[in-house]
Amino acid sequence: MGAHRTLWLRTLASTVAAVTAAGILTVVAPAGASSRPGFGTTACQTNPATPKRQLRAMWISSVANIDWPSGTGLSMSTQQAEFRSWLDLAAQRNMNAVVVQIRPTADAFWPSPYEPWSQWLTGTQGVDPGYDPLAFMVAEAHARNLEFHAWFNPYRVATHNDPSRLVASHPARQHPDWIFSYGGRLYYNPGLPMVRAFVQDAMMDAVTRYDIDGVHWDDYFYPYPSGTEQIPDQQTFAAYGSGFSNISDWRRNNVNLLVQEMGQRIKTVKPWVKFGISPFGIWRNSSTDPLGSATSGLQSYDAIYADTRRWVKQQWIDYITPQVYWHIGFSAADYAVLVPWWSNVVAGTRVQLFIGQATYRLGATGQDPAWQDPAELSDHLLLNRNHPQVLGDIQFSAKDVRADRLGGVSRMVADHYSRPALIPVAAHLGGTAPAAPSITSAVSGTGGVTLNWQAGGSATSTSYAVYRVSGSGPTDACAFADARNLIATVRATGTTGSFTDKPAAAGTYTYHVSALDRLHNESVASVGAVVTVGGFSAIVDNTTAGRFTASANWGTSSFSTQRYGTDYRFATPVAASDPAWFKVNIPATASYRIEVWYPSNAGYNAATPHVIVTTSGNRTVNIDQRTGGGQWMVLGTFTLAAGDYNVVGVSRWTTGTGYVIADAVRITSV
Template identity: 30%
Template sequence: MKRILLTLLYIILLLPLAAQAPKQEVRAAWITAVYGLDWPRTRATSPEGIRRQKAELIEILDKLKAANFNTVLFQTRTRGDVLYRSDIEPFNSILTGKTGGNPGYDPLAFAVEECHKRGMECHAWMVTIPLGNRKHVAALGKESVTKRKPAICVPYKREYFLNPGHPQTKEYLMSLVREVVERYDVDGVHFDYLRYPEHALRFPDSYDFRKYGKGRSLAQWRRDNLTEIVRYIYKGVKALKPWVKVSTCPVGKYRDTSRYSSRGWNAFNTVYQDVQGWLGEGIQDQIYPMMYFRGNGFYPFALDWQEQSNGRHIVPGLGIYFLDPSEGNWTMDEVERQINFIRTRGLAGEAHYRVKYLMDNTQDLYDILEESYYTAPALQPAMPWIDSIAPTAPRNLSVEKQADGYTLLRWQPATDNDKRNAPTYVVYGSDTYPVDTSNPENILAQRVQGTEYIYAPIRPWMARKYFAVTATDRCGNESEAAFSAE
């Protein structure tokens, strides 16, 4: 054990030397709507209120884009209420101050559109099992799922929950997911609290256990219930849109590892999440384990996730809120070491909880990411288990200098015919020919729709001379490049 811990310490000490930004990397942030923790601060009760609420979100997205983030986890369902036009559940009161109040626009549609304008992915972050406390459920009234579908809901410790042991629970959750995936151009659906309450030995599911347990232990039956929900939703999403990523943010420690103990608190035993089983079965595309720990609470468990990933994307969630003195006593070097470790070990990227601490530049976090870690754009990692065939390359890239100092790029499109998953384009530029498309420093824009792009350098004397364009599909496959003439 001492040798293993010394090896880990040695690796960690060397990490600052190995932090070069990869070309493909998930750089995500959670935008929390519950209680307006990150957004919104104003209410959409008038045209001016709608404008200000939208402007607040645009400010967040602009700042994320400026620091080369590429993934937004946008809270879409909280506790039995939602932030989109649903036929199933009411609008969240945070939008208007009133439960079910119509904000006058569709926040999810707006978030997706604005993320895509900036070349970023938008994932619908959906809280699944918890339904809120008694006061919240009472405020929802007849619109609450506890009133409309009482058979699948249970009270526990002054709160209400969907019952994972009831066969109709997975169908209800899938009905919500289907609305989101069919109606919106989301890039992913991201499930939170897809677990039982912690140490819920008295969770009121004894009737269902007797009926459906079939000789299993209570713990195994509960794990199987969550796995069946994950499996059912994963297969349902892939039947609708195969490229939509399905992910979960599980408890950050799966179970005890050979390297270090979880000290009695882990996903497998405490909340009945068999997440490594989900990865092994291939019913997750990404996981965002909530690794809000330091030292031996982080590194051995991050290695464990990666070693059991089955090739899927492991994106540790970083507890950046602990940088706030009122939340914890972390210093910025904790976060830097964790990002360096993630890159050194080849994990898919990292996610930051929550976006407020990025916007507030807590302990210079935002500045350090922008200036030292996210200095160049990053493309999304590929999903070869869904599709490994790259699009055809664009052709005949032409470059036309404009009188205003801008440069107009035009090309002929890739010839792929899947209109639902039509490729978009990545534009590269450099001062050397041919443009090195393996270098992320040369990425000028990504997720470009259409077949032209206006290059407008911020500083004219830093303008790139040569250009290249590739096509990418929504599974992250990138084509060969079309180059401008020398």
């Protein structure tokens, strides 16, 4: 390790230590959230190693079968099994997104009306693989709550230069004037307006028809320079270049138009779909342009006519992921120079910054010695912490994440991805945080702690975040400020959800669940559910299916914000037996603490009878429901018999006035 890198690491370590010691996050509650845990205006000390929000993704390349499918002509079941294994790898590494190449060479991984089936699927361009890979991939990614970013290459037609090898129906065969050969490859001509419209149409077909989360382009616009060969577009410039004094500015404008127009078309059809580009890591060198970076490498502005800085400043895109594929201390293009430069570029814009990581270099044969250090990749993410504009990383590529050479990926995950993370919110895309869900049951069993919950309100939830806090509460607001207590995110299916947690140690834990919309706006947290692991704990709400019964004399209300879950039951007092019952499957005859939850109101009953069915007969505890609502109220500890039966009843038989309330019951072994 050189002196420069050693000095940098020491400086970074001291800076991160200072940030950790003094790092404060202010958590601000949405209106009306004060009755929920984890919200309020609170200064919280957060841990940069467990950020609440961070994009974590990997590229899955299809061109030349780099990642998936592993070869051409595989059976549908083999292809699907391979893809599932990539998604499982992403989930195991606590990633939350995948970027999948679905249009590598002017072809398609879906039944496109514009372009042929990709040869990388079947080995022969235009041959149907027998299923819809894109529909399958999106569904599988979402089932694991991974965002699916569809990766397109706008202009590359083939990795060879023989048009006759393309299927006869290929648009490049139908319109030979649309393409040119350069560097042994075929490209659509970016200078032709009809080409620019066509490639947009081809990509928009996937945007319109599939539930993708993002449109992603890599760094191929005009081709990279190939020796002294000139791009054969002089005639195109003569025909379409009016108003431009030189061909370079015209080429840049052609790419600018593609970026600007595609962004507008995406937002017109699906405003929530993100548009991101992963360009070459250097825009221009400062020796050429004072706005450039202190580097001396290839300049994408000049070499491939990609004015990446302008795309950010004009906010034509939602995120940018520069391929900063060099190590810390590399003289021509230092990672420690380029990350601050890109951070300054996005500062003051709404464009999010993620860093493209050269995972493929780590431990690979023939790479610079710096890439033989297992800590190199982890050190990149450590440096990123000094730049709050950096909101995550994408690893190239999936096979290198799996290879984990030198254990470098495992080290990065241990240092930076030890907890799950929510995807950063792009505020300009809108969205609305759903209402808080309510936990309807929380039971500790041999398989772990199983939580069930009900969505709150009418807003649609796309996913849920599950938090586990040690102890029985109340939960401090700062428990939600970072991901220290975040244990999982779960894709939404209808209005209910479930998750089984397996805590590493026995003890008492409080679980909370929050809801997120598809743009990752998060609700306030649910009311906590306390579970004793190594013992027994169960919550039964009045909405828990098959666990609550009441006659038609009991009404339903959601009036009080102190309710547990979506609503509660109420009835007028009467001198007759008409209880509302909570049924619980008691695992063994033993002592159990019984608690009830109810909303309170000055007009409710002052002596609501609660009947507990114990081994020594029924016991009645009267509760003043005029006060003390919106929390768990202990009735006492009782010996209950094993079995599945009505354990707690709320009776209407009282001499007091005002409604009696039945809302939720919690039973915990002691």
